[in-house]
Amino acid sequence: GQNIDQPTEMTATEGAIVQINCTYQTSGFNGLFWYQQHAGEAPTFLSYNVLDGLEEKGRFSSFLSRSKGYSYLLLKELQMKDSASYLCAVLDSNYQLIWGAGTKLIIKP
Amino acid sequence: GAVVSQHPSRVICKSGTSVKIECRSLDFQATTMFWYRQFPKQSLMLMATSNEGSKATYEQGVEKDKFLINHASLTLSTLTVTSAHPEDSSFYICSARDGNGDTEAFFGQGTRLTVV
Numbered sequence: 098g099q100n101i102d103q104p105t106e107m108t109a110t111e112g113a114i115v116q117i118n119c120t121y122q123t124s125g126f127n128g129l130f131w132y133q134q135h136a137g138e139a140p141t142f143l144s145y146n147v148l149d150g151l152e153e154k155g156r157f158s159s160f161l162s163r164s165k166g167y168s169y170l171l172l173k174e175l176q177m178k179d180s181a182s183y184l185c186a187v188l189d190s191n192y193q194l195i196w197g198a199g200t201k202l203i204i205k206p
Numbered sequence: 207g208a209v210v211s212q213h214p215s216r217v218i219c220k221s222g223t224s225v226k227i228e229c230r231s232l233d234f235q236a237t238t239m240f241w242y243r244q245f246p247k248q249s250l251m252l253m254a255t256s257n258e259g260s261k262a263t264y265e266q267g268v269e270k271d272k273f274l275i276n277h278a279s280l281t282l283s284t285l286t287v288t289s290a291h292p293e294d295s296s297f298y299i300c301s302a303r304d305g306n307g308d309t310e311a312f313f314g315q316g317t318r319l320t321v322v
Contacts, residue, residue: 137318198249
């Protein structure tokens, strides 16, 4: 079966750094996405990785290791507005998105 | 990035009535559109995948006669919840992918459906 695992909830302090991990087992791989979703809103795109390595985009970075079936999203200089759910999703061999359950990130002052 | 417009953002309807939700790609041609529902504190659940001009492919457990999907053009897909019941109350989200090989899915704003 296909499976995406990520922690249910994480807590971090404003100004700090947090890493949200995602492991996956899917039938084929055509890339991994990270989305941010605030409560009651639709997800918004953060990053897309299809090759191994680190992609940096401002305060957010995403890393991928295809051999390990592993990705992480790194958030630096945390702000209160970063409190949200972060969804990991993998594009499988049929180009269907397989979604993780999301990680709720709580930022404390 | 590309824009997907979903309408309405919120709707309240009486039990037994039908509700139509529209999803439009504003600046690209969406060859594939996806419909999701999301219950509170849960992740997205794919309901169906629709390709322009063909019948939608429904996920297991999703009643195709209850959730009617029409993808008549490259810029518009509709989801109609027929004979709605309170248990259909949920957050419905569409996403679209263009036909140019881009793999990113662009999301609509979502529709909060409440059936009373």
